[in-house]
Amino acid sequence: MAATGPDTPNSGALSPRAPRQAGHARMEALARLPVFFGLEGRRVLVAGGGEPAAWKAELLSAAGARVEVIAPHVCEDLWRLAGAPPRGPISIHVRDWHADDIPGAVLAVAGFDEEADALNFTTAARAAGVPVNAIDKPALSDFTFGAIVNRSPLVVGISTDGAAPVFGQAVRAKIEALLPSGFKAWALAAKTWRQAVTARGLSHHARRAFWERFAATALAEPNRAPQDTDRAALFTAIEAEGTPHRSGHAGSVVLVGAGPGDPELLTLKAVRALQSADVVLYDDLVSGAILDFARREAKKMLVGKTGYGPSCKQDDINALMVDLAKEGRRVVRLKGGEPMIFGRAGEEITHCHAAGVPVEVIPGISAPQGAASRLVTSLTHRDHARRLQFVTAHARDGKLPKDLDFNALADKAATTVVYMPRRTLPDLVRNLMAAGIDPATPAVAMFSVTRPEEKVILATVATLAEEVARAAEVGAQGPCLILYGQALAEVAVDALPQIVQAAANGG
Numbered sequence: 001m002a003a004t005g006p007d008t009p010n011s012g013a014l015s016p017r018a019p020r021q022a023g024h025a026r027m028e029a030l031a032r033l034p035v036f037f038g039l040e041g042r043r044v045l046v047a048g049g050g051e052p053a054a055w056k057a058e059l060l061s062a063a064g065a066r067v068e069v070i071a072p073h074v075c076e077d078l079w080r081l082a083g084a085p086p087r088g089p090i091s092i093h094v095r096d097w098h099a100d101d102i103p104g105a106v107l108a109v110a111g112f113d114e115e116a117d118a119l120n121f122t123t124a125a126r127a128a129g130v131p132v133n134a135i136d137k138p139a140l141s142d143f144t145f146g147a148i149v150n151r152s153p154l155v156v157g158i159s160t161d162g163a164a165p166v167f168g169q170a171v172r173a174k175i176e177a178l179l180p181s182g183f184k185a186w187a188l189a190a191k192t193w194r195q196a197v198t199a200r201g202l203s204h205h206a207r208r209a210f211w212e213r214f215a216a217t218a219l220a221e222p223n224r225a226p227q228d229t230d231r232a233a234l235f236t237a238i239e240a241e242g243t244p245h246r247s248g249h250a251g252s253v254v255l256v257g258a259g260p261g262d263p264e265l266l267t268l269k270a271v272r273a274l275q276s277a278d279v280v281l282y283d284d285l286v287s288g289a290i291l292d293f294a295r296r297e298a299k300k301m302l303v304g305k306t307g308y309g310p311s312c313k314q315d316d317i318n319a320l321m322v323d324l325a326k327e328g329r330r331v332v333r334l335k336g337g338e339p340m341i342f343g344r345a346g347e348e349i350t351h352c353h354a355a356g357v358p359v360e361v362i363p364g365i366s367a368p369q370g371a372a373s374r375l376v377t378s379l380t381h382r383d384h385a386r387r388l389q390f391v392t393a394h395a396r397d398g399k400l401p402k403d404l405d406f407n408a409l410a411d412k413a414a415t416t417v418v419y420m421p422r423r424t425l426p427d428l429v430r431n432l433m434a435a436g437i438d439p440a441t442p443a444v445a446m447f448s449v450t451r452p453e454e455k456v457i458l459a460t461v462a463t464l465a466e467e468v469a470r471a472a473e474v475g476a477q478g479p480c481l482i483l484y485g486q487a488l489a490e491v492a493v494d495a496l497p498q499i500v501q502a503a504a505n506g507g
Contacts, residue, residue, distance in 0.1 A: 019281070019312055019320055022291075022300040031161035032144065039088070040064035043104055045130075047097040047121050048111025049074035052135045054081055056109050059145065062086040068105075070097040097121065102128040107143075110134040138162025147172035151179055154187035178271060182223035189226040190214065200235065210238050216276040216330060251278075251325035253352050254332050255339045257364015258282075261451035263289040265365045273362055274298075277332040279324050281317065285336035285479060287451070294332070314344060318351035325357040336479075338366035342392050342419050367481050368417040370450040375483075377490045379415045384486035387414040393428050393482075394420035400427045410437035415485035421445075422472075422480050426465045437461055442488035445471065448478030458493065 044060050046053050049071030058081055060067050067090045069078060074092055082090040102108055108130045110121040118134040122141070125132035134140035138161065147168040149156035156175055160168045190211075197210055213234050218226070254273050259265035274280065274294040282291060284304030291300055303312045303320065317333075324331045339345040339361060352359045368390065372379050379388050391409065395401040409416055410432050421428060433439065439462035447455040455476040459467040461484055468480070 017312055019301050019303040019316060022302060032159050034157055034159065035143075036155065036157070037063075037107070039106070041066060041088070042106045043068060044107045044109070045070065045097075045102060045105040046109045046111060047071065047101075048109075048135070049078055049092075050111055050113075051075055051077060053109070053111030054078040056111065056133075056135060056145065057081060057090055058086060059148075060107075060109075061088040061090050064088045065107075067091070068093065068101075070095060070101055071111075072096055099124045099128070102130055105130050108132040110137075110140070115140075149175045149179060151181070151184040151187055153191050154179070154183055178268060180222040182225070183218065185225040186214075186218040186222070189231075193231055196231070202238065206238050210234055212278075213237060219272045219276045222272075251327065251329040251331060252358045252360065253321050253325050253348075254330070254360045254362060255345055255348065256332050256334050256362045257338045257366075258286045258290050258334050258336050259365040260337055260367045260370035260449040261285070261287060261454075262370070263287065263293070265370065265450060266290060266293065267362065267364070269362050270364065273332050274334070276330060278329040280332045280334055281321065281324075282334040283336050286334050290334070314347060318348055321348060322352060322355040322357055325352070326355070335364070338364045338369075341366050341390060367419070367449050367479070368483070371417075371444075371446050371481055371483060374446070374450060374454065375444065375456070375488075375491050377488065377492075379417075379483070379485075379487055381487040381490055384489070385413060385415040387411070388417070389414055390417045390419065392419045393424045398423065400424040400431070404431070406431045406435035410435035412438060412441070412486060415483065415487045418482035418484075420480075421482045422468070425468055425482070429461060429465050432461055441484055442486065442491070443482065443484035444488050444491065446481045446483070447471070447476040449481055451478065453478060458491065 039060065040063075042065055044065040044067050046057050046060070046067060046069045049069065053069065053071070054075055054077040057067050057069055057078065061081070065088045067085075067088060069082070069090065070093045072095060074094060078090075078092065082092050102125050105128075108121070108125040110118045110125075110132060112118040112121065112134070115137065118137050118140055122132045122134050126142075131142040132140075133143050133145065138144055141162070144159060144162050146157045146159040147165070148158070149172055156172075156179070158168045158171050158175070193214075197207060202210065217230065217234075254277075256270045256273050257267075258270070271293050277294055277298050279299045279301065280291065280294050281301050281303045284302070286304075294300060301320075303317045321331055321333060333339075333348060335343050335345070337343065340363070345361065349359050349361075368379065379385065389408065391401075391404060393400055408414070418428065439460060441461040443459045443461050443464045445457040445459065445464065445468045447453075447457075455471060457467050457471045457476070464482065464484070468482075
């Protein structure tokens with residue numbers, strides 16, 4: 001569910017609330033200050049000749065440093081590196097280091113296995129006023145190197161404050177996936193075009209708008225090289241706008257599926273849309289961890305609905321989307337789950353089209369997909385199911401829809417997923433039983449699918465309503481999803497850590 005959430009009624013009788021902007025979070029404490037140090041042509045001293053020293057020497061050379069390695073024994077990798085450095089020159093001195101080697105260096109690196117050797121070098125470096133790093137010894141280091149994502153001149157550094165380098169490497173791999181290799185060309189273009197942008201004499205707001213548009217284009221088309229025609233088009237658009245808020249330029253709306261709750265289930269395209277948004281209109285079901293993917297400067301506005309509680313009117317949401325887009329904003333309408341499945345996306349798309357606002361849809365992982373993955377169970381197991389059907393158990397008036405085909409919903413060859421079932425579940429079960437469903441048909445209820453507070457209730461169709469009510473009494477909360485059918489017999493109970501109760505077979 002997206003615009004309303006899996007258990008949120010659409011009734012106009014709900015208490016209204018106005019869309020409201022979320023406050024910006026303050027900067028939290030930093031373990032280390034991330035600083036990008038210019039080393040072009042500057043001397044850096046590396047004491048040590050092993051493999052770790054070779055890697056640091058390569059990294060420093062790649063940044064343009066003039067690297068001097070001093071060690072009585074030098075590994076083959078270092079000799080090869082000195083013969084073909086990536087950028088800055090690397091010289092090797094086969095001897096022990098001395099205190100008078102350190103002055104004049106802008107940085108120093110200690111590559112010693114023994115703690116005492118590293119301590120001697122770092123003490124001498126500090127006495128000379130030179131910042132020092134002791135490889136794999138964070139307690140002795142003024143700075144650490146961290147993991148790197150290199151799309152130079154776009155460079156991302158990741159630090160765990162020396163506590164878990166392997167974890168830092170895992171984070172680096174995640175960021176690598178978010179930054180296509182083509183970003184390097186866009187970063188180079190930004191460096192090349194900066195002088196032309198400055199020479200244009202644009203106002204501060206216009207320059208900012210230029211680079212915002214540049215970033216949006218790069219995020220939208222990361223794997224093609226930017227052309228001079230792109231720069232010309234950006235200048236034309238900025239000069240046509242004439243105001244800080246881009247009121248002369250039509251914006252756009254992107255409906256983004258936030259998935260069922262786990263932020264790691266966001267698609268790469270969804271993350272890129274959030275990173276390029278000016279405004280994010282989000283539902284109650286969207287977690288703070290997902291909102292954190294949006295750029296810090298973006299305006300974030302809560303426009304959600306809650307079951308039988310204060311809710312924003314759909315007409316207000318539609319109007320706000322269009323108004324913001326007509327101001328030239330890039331608007332992300334962030335919806336829980338998959339926007340096109342019981343998410344009222346159709347109404348929002350129609351409203352945007354009627355106003356001449358372009359709309360894009362970025363799909364999300366649906367709640368049933370998330371549920372199936374958490375249950376480690378195929379909803380279309382070939383031995384049990386020939387059809388997968390999604391229905392809502394909540395009509396506009398808050399009751400069970402009158403036009404549901406209960407013969408189809410009682411089909412033993414189907415797996416059925418029911419959205420928004422909580423209020424009407426007893427009526428749903430009675431109608432299924434009247435349609436001839438086997439009372440022992442396996443059923444599962446899931447609260448807060450894929451979230452940390454997720455709860456799983458195993459039951460049968462006959463016991464389902466009673467078990468869900470009992471689970472709610474003992475603390476199960478959040479959006480609820482019902483799944484039933486013979487395919488659910490494959491659920492492995494021992495693999496589910498979030499089970500709160502399991503009914504006896506047959507009730």
